[in-house]
Amino acid sequence: MGDPVTWILGLGTLIVSAFLIGHLLLALVLIIPTWRICTRAGFSGALSLFHLVPLIGSFIVMAVLAFSTWPNGEASPGRR
């Protein structure tokens, strides 16, 4: 067994790395469809990269899509 401090630091690094990779993978699964939704609505696809922001990123993207006028047009009220 090595130094306990080294062992704890290694474990911490492993846990943080696992969280980071998990977050990136989850964000990627959200970014791909959101990128397409944003471009179809007329916004820049890069808006979907807000999903990389933990906790509030998804809310920011949704808020932009929900409360702004879509440059590519929206369905008329009669269609809804």
Place this chain on the structure above:
Amino acid sequence: MGAEIAALMGFFGLTGAFAVVGTVLAAWMAWRIVEKAGLPGWTGLGAILLTLTGVGTIVPLVLLWVFAFMRWPRDEPAAGAAPGFATASATGPAGGAGPSAPAALASPSMALADRRGWQLAGTVAGGGIVALAVDGASGTYVLTAAPAALPTDLSLPDPSVGRPHARLLAAGGRLGIEDLGSAGGTFIDGARLLPEHGPRDISAARAIRIGSVELALSRA
């Protein structure tokens, strides 16, 4: 011990409150987003509320992918559109959804087709008034900022108008418009027309915006 338990309960209560507020907010925004795409709002609401059920977040995630890649009703032509043209998402008599729209009436027969021409009138930059006449019988016209070089060129001398900007198609008493990839954009009663939408029927539209030039459409 009691204080620790109370603090723990308070922490979970606070977290739960944030979760409830977040879920309600997300459901409301999802409602609005799917409505803008032309789907019923409850589908977005339901997708978010599914996270509260046993299916977890997998099903809403799948639904997000489906929503992103499905065909949106916003992009589909309205029912009753004439062959060759898709009806614009117009308001008023053209929409077919308002109470004044005679949706139940059959299309007029060819013998009764309205052969009058069309007129597009508006004001360009600098205050100049333009009035463009389109023959109602048949023909293709190009809206451009450049001076008219051909009889079928309709000149709109405005910096926001492309060279060319859009194409007008008259056929069978109907008028269509197609955007030619202009930077300033083409709008039918406020709805953006993209080049990939192809020609759209504007026979019942009231206002066409070419770049920043607002044109009122009427029969000549």
